[in-house]
Structure formats: structure tokens, C-alpha cells
Amino acid sequence: MMGTTGLIFNEPLLWEMGAKGRTAISIPEQQVPSCPVDENLAGDGPDFPDLCEPDVVRHYTRLSHWNFSVDSGMYPLGSCTMKYNPRTNERQSSLPGIAGAHPLLPDGLNQGSLKMMYELERLLAEITGLEAVTLQPAAGAHGELTGMLIFHAYHSAKGNPRTKILIPDTAHGTNPASATLCGYASISVPSDENGIIDPETVRELMDEETAGIMVTNPNTLGLFENNIKQIASIVHAKGGLVYADGANMNAVIDVVNMKSIGVDVLHLNLHKTFSTPHGGGGPGAGPVCVTKDLERFLPVPRVIKDGNRYVLEENFPDSVGKMHAFHGNFGILVRAYSYILSMGSDLKKVSQYAVLNANYIKERLKDVYHLPYDSDCMHECVFTDKHLQTHKVSTLDLAKRLIDHGFHPPTVYFPLVVSGAIMIEPTETESKETIDQFIEAMRTIAREAAENPEILHQAPKNAKVRRLDETGAARKPRLAG
Numbered sequence: 433m434m435g436t437t438g439l440i441f442n443e444p445l446l447w448e449m450g451a452k453g454r455t456a457i458s459i460p461e462q463q464v465p466s467c468p469v470d471e472n473l474a475g476d477g478p479d480f481p482d483l484c485e486p487d488v489v490r491h492y493t494r495l496s497h498w499n500f501s502v503d504s505g506m507y508p509l510g511s512c513t514m515k516y517n518p519r520t521n522e523r524q525s526s527l528p529g530i531a532g533a534h535p536l537l538p539d540g541l542n543q544g545s546l547k548m549m550y551e552l553e554r555l556l557a558e559i560t561g562l563e564a565v566t567l568q569p570a571a572g573a574h575g576e577l578t579g580m581l582i583f584h585a586y587h588s589a590k591g592n593p594r595t596k597i598l599i600p601d602t603a604h605g606t607n608p609a610s611a612t613l614c615g616y617a618s619i620s621v622p623s624d625e626n627g628i629i630d631p632e633t634v635r636e637l638m639d640e641e642t643a644g645i646m647v648t649n650p651n652t653l654g655l656f657e658n659n660i661k662q663i664a665s666i667v668h669a670k671g672g673l674v675y676a677d678g679a680n681m682n683a684v685i686d687v688v689n690m691k692s693i694g695v696d697v698l699h700l701n702l703h704k705t706f707s708t709p710h711g712g713g714g715p716g717a718g719p720v721c722v723t724k725d726l727e728r729f730l731p732v733p734r735v736i737k738d739g740n741r742y743v744l745e746e747n748f749p750d751s752v753g754k755m756h757a758f759h760g761n762f763g764i765l766v767r768a769y770s771y772i773l774s775m776g777s778d779l780k781k782v783s784q785y786a787v788l789n790a791n792y793i794k795e796r797l798k799d800v801y802h803l804p805y806d807s808d809c810m811h812e813c814v815f816t817d818k819h820l821q822t823h824k825v826s827t828l829d830l831a832k833r834l835i836d837h838g839f840h841p842p843t844v845y846f847p848l849v850v851s852g853a854i855m856i857e858p859t860e861t862e863s864k865e866t867i868d869q870f871i872e873a874m875r876t877i878a879r880e881a882a883e884n885p886e887i888l889h890q891a892p893k894n895a896k897v898r899r900l901d902e903t904g905a906a907r908k909p910r911l912a913g
């Protein structure tokens with residue numbers, strides 16, 4: 433067992449610790465006469481607990497151990513690319529000159545940051561095959577919104593913004609949400625029996641009121657959309673645009689040129705593919721890459737190279753406007769830049785190993801878990817709970833039991849088209865030994881389900897908390913105390 437054992441602390445709140453008058457600093461005794469404070473300003477102050485430094489450090493260190501993270505073990509959360517993030521990229525982004533740069537610095541004093549942003553745009557353009565890039569969006573979903581605004585601006589410039597967007601039934605929920613935010617109705621495109629989109633289905637749905645299609649490629653079943661070129665030409669023939677959700681880029685870096693398969697607009701999740709720790713709700717970045725034709729609609733300001741100088745330029749009259757204050761989430765951009773430069777031509781191996789690892793897991797588990805689409809997968813594989821159901825065990829039980837075996841559960845019940853889905857994305861950064869341990873845990877759980885399903889119904893037993901009321905947590909959050 434790894435990772436989650438030894439977590440049974442009963443940690444009090446900070447307010448329940450310490451003692452009146454205890455502090456973490458010592459202030460020298462006052463040697464000057466007191467000066468009366470304005471009565472309106474005086475008072476008891478906020479109700480902060482009285483604690484010394486070790487109380488605070490230990491409290492937060494203990495709490496941090498309750499968390500599962502990619503630094504504590506394998507985190508095979510499908511669609512999320514929870515890869516290990518090399519420390520060197522963290523280090524570059526915390527260099528004082530970078531971390532401390534003020535966002536209001538005039539361009540003349542900010543040449544280094546602007547140059548780095550300019551070069552990162554060029555690198556992402558090269559990686560995707562698309563010509564122009566904005567680094568502003570703060571996450572994938574924000575990139576989608578930017579992309580939909582660009583669709584809207586493009587069609588409006590042609591005289592009709594159009595009213596609908598085609599979205600496959602395997603799509604991430606953020607896709608229809610982003611389309612809706614721009615006023616587009618989402619039209620669901622059913623995937624075929626192989627888990628991908630049939631061009632004939634797109635041909636039937638595509639018309640001149642449809643602004644385009646949003647596809648995730650590889651899709652959320654971990655399958656490459658083999659017909660993407662044909663789909664793109666059907667959409668283009670009706671004047672539509674092709675949006676690619678690039679959240680799954682980890683499978684195809686330096687392997688697929690997105691422009692050559694017909695993509696017009698694509699977002700990347702730097703925090704997934706390009707080395708930023710994520711999952712705790714912290715900052716991310718969702719750059720959007722577009723074809724030359726759509727460049728004029730990109731958000732402002734844009735980093736422009738003027739001779740040897742870099743400037744932030746606002747003057748793009750067709751732009752969709754500003755998507756983020758200042759330079760976007762700059763610290764994330766630095767990590768991605770550092771990651772791309774430090775990987776160099778090995779970026780291709782990232783995708784090759786990510787795909788190899790997922791296929792290895794698929795092959796080693798398909799005799800015990802039901803595989804709904806038995807074809808070569810990309811960077812993730814999707815099983816179902818069909819075999820577990822015979823023992824009255826569900827995907828949720830399996831996920832909870834994996835916690836007892838020391839692994840973060842995979843993504844479950846997504847994509848929605850697969851009943852009881854278990855979506856496993858090992859990423860390229862896990863060693864064969866770790867992947868073998870994961871496979872062993874999955875096989876052990878399949879045996880437990882047959883022999884003693886109660887163990888699964890009672891899981892997790894080693895975690896700090898057992899089964900949470902997830903609906904209650906989302907609907908009635910308790911945000912204080």
C-alpha cells in the first residue's frame with residue numbers, strides 16, 4: 433500500500449488551538465509614549481487565533497498530508513493529464529525577476545517577459561501548426577469561450593453570426609457551456625459504434641445557420657477522430673469553422689499538425705500538457721491558437737515584435753477584446769516555456785510514452801474489466817463496470833477501493849455515453865513499476881468484487897474521510913467553520 437495510509441489525524445481547527453496571547457513574532461518593548469488611536473479605528477480586531485509558529489506550520493503540514501497529489505502517487509485521472517511536473521519549471525517561474533515583475537511595468541522595462549511570451553506563442557504555433565496565438569485565457573474553458581467569441585466575430589464580420597454549434601456527445605461539459613455563453617444552441621452529434629464521429633452524421637446536421645463544430649481530438653473516449661479531415665471539409669463547405677478542444681494534446685504533440693487536419697481554432701491546457709501542477713483549483717492557462725485568417729479577432733493586447741523590441745499592442749479593431757487582466761496567468765506561461773525548452777525534441781516522446789502506457793494498461797486489464805471500444809487507444813482508456821455489476825459492485829465502489837490501495841481514482845462516469853465509465857490516463861511520467869502496481873491493484877479489486885463485494889461497498893477504509901455527500905457539497909456548501 434502506498435500513498436494514503438497513515439492519514440488518521442484528528443486535526444482541530446486553528447481556533448481550537450493555541451492560547452490567549454501566544455504569537456509567532458516578538459515585538460520589542462515599547463520605548464516611546466503611547467499615542468491615542470482614533471476611537472473609530474480602535475476595537476478588538478478580527479478574531480484571529482493566538483498561535484506560535486510551530487503550531488501553524490505543523491497544522492498546515494498535517495493538512496497537506498491529507499491531500500493526495502501527483503507528488504505522492506499515481507493519479508490516473510482521465511482527461512486531466514495529471515503528469516509529474518518537473519521541479520525545474522517551478523524553479524524558473526519563481527526566479528525573483530520573474531515572479532516579482534510588476535504587471536504595470538512599462539514595455540521598456542519588461543522586455544524579458546514580453547520576449548518570453550512572444551517566443552512561447554511561436555512555440556505553441558509550431559506545436560499545433562496554427563499560425564497565431566493568444567496566451568490570455570486562464571483555463572481550457574476560458575479558451576473555449578475565447579474561441580466561441582472568435583467564431584461569433586468571424587461570422588458577424590461576414591454578415592450573420594449564425595445560431596448553432598455541433599458538439600459530439602462525448603464532449604466535455606464545458607464545450608456546450610462555452611457555446612451557450614456566446615448565444616449558440618448546441619446540437620449534439622451522436623458518436624458511432626466505434627466511439628468516433630461519422631462524417632455522414634455531420635453532413636446531415638451541418639447547415640448555413642451552424643457556426644461550426646467543436647471536436648475534442650483525441651476524443652474523451654481516448655480515441656482519435658479518424659474522419660476529422662472529412663468532417664472539417666463538410667463543415668468548411670457550409671461556411672463553418674472547426675474548433676478543437678486541445679485538452680488531450682498530450683497524446684499528439686509533434687505527431688499531429690492540427691491545421692493540416694482542418695482545425696481553425698484550438699485551445700491548449702498548459703496546466704495539463706505543459707507542466708503546471710493542477711487539480712487544486714489554482715491558476716492555469718488556456719492559450720488559443722488560430723489560423724492566419726482568424727488572427728485579427730484574437731484578444732488584445734497582443735505582444736508584437738517591433739525591430740528588436742517587444743511591445744504590447746492594443747490597436748486591433750476586429751479583436752474580440754480583453755479576456756484577462758494584464759498578461760494572463762504569467763507564472764503558468766513561464767512553466768510551459770521552461771518545459772517546452774527543456775524537453776526540446778523529446779516532446780514527441782511525451783506523446784509516444786503516454787499512448788504506450790495507456791495501451792499497456794488497456795491490454796493488461798481487458799480480461800477482467802469490460803472494454804466498450806476494443807481498439808487501439810490514445811493516451812487514455814475507458815472501461816465500464818459491466819462485469820462488476822454481476823457482483824452488485826459499481827464504478828464508484830471501485831474508485832473508492834482504489835484509494836485504499838494507494839492510488840487516486842481514475843475519472844468515473846465520464847464520458848456520459850459510456851454507462852459506468854472508468855477512464856484511466858496514466859500519462860508518460862509513470863514508470864513501468866508504478867503502472868504494474870496500479871494494474872495489480874485493479875486486478876486485486878476485480879477479485880475482491882467477486883469474492884467479498886462488501887469490502888468494496890465499505891471502501892475507503894484507510895482515508896481520512898469515507899464517502900462524502902458530493903451532491904450536498906456542491907449544492908449546499910459550508911464555506912465557514
Ligand SMILES: *Cc1c(COP(=O)(O)O)cnc(C)c1O
Pocket residue numbers: 511512571572573574604606607648652677679680701716718
Ligand atoms: C479539462 C478539460 C476541459 C476544461 O479545461 P479547464 O482548464 O479545466 O477549464 C475541456 N475539455 C476537456 C476535454 C478537458 O479534459
